[in-house]
Amino acid sequence: xxxxxxxxxxxxxxxxxxxxxxxxxxxxxxxxxxxxxxxxxxxxxxxxxxxxxxxxxxxxxxxxxxxxxxxxxxxxxxxxxxxxxxxxxxxxxxxxxxxxxxxxxxxxxxxxxx
DNA sequence: CATCTGACCTAGT
DNA sequence: AACTAGGCCAGAT
Numbered sequence: 432x433x434x435x436x437x438x439x440x441x442x443x444x445x446x447x448x449x450x451x452x453x454x455x456x457x458x459x460x461x462x463x464x465x466x467x468x469x470x471x472x473x474x475x476x477x478x479x480x481x482x483x484x485x486x487x488x489x490x491x492x493x494x495x496x497x498x499x500x501x502x503x504x505x506x507x508x509x510x511x512x513x514x515x516x517x518x519x520x521x522x523x524x525x526x527x528x529x530x531x532x533x534x535x536x537x538x539x540x541x542x543x544x545x
Numbered sequence: 546c547a548t549c550t551g552a553c554c555t556a557g558t
Numbered sequence: 559a560a561c562t563a564g565g566c567c568a569g570a571t
Contacts, residue, residue: 437567460554463566469555471566476552496553503552513552 440468441478445485447539451493454521455537456529458497465539480506492516499532 523530
């Protein structure tokens, strides 16, 4: 069966998200742009919404919006709060906001020398 | 079946 | 520099 663009998109998002090292966070726009979906940042969120249950697990908690706000925290499982996971990795979060976001921000391009 | 919202961002004015 | 509008795709009402 032909690989649907949807799956490819999700596949790209998951792959890139999994590349985010612990203690670092990335943004939807950065990921979307890196996979060639500039402007389609919304789709990234929709794709990450399906990441729960994927194997290997996708560290979606390391993906925040451009302002460093954990906008998707409400969509996270109660068993693994986004803030709790980020704090567990050393990321300081206060009021759904990443402290020193500019310092913990991880660039997809700088990561693998694209 | 039509309309709007939604883990958002970029670009134009 | 700030604000407005448009774009992207799918799911839900």
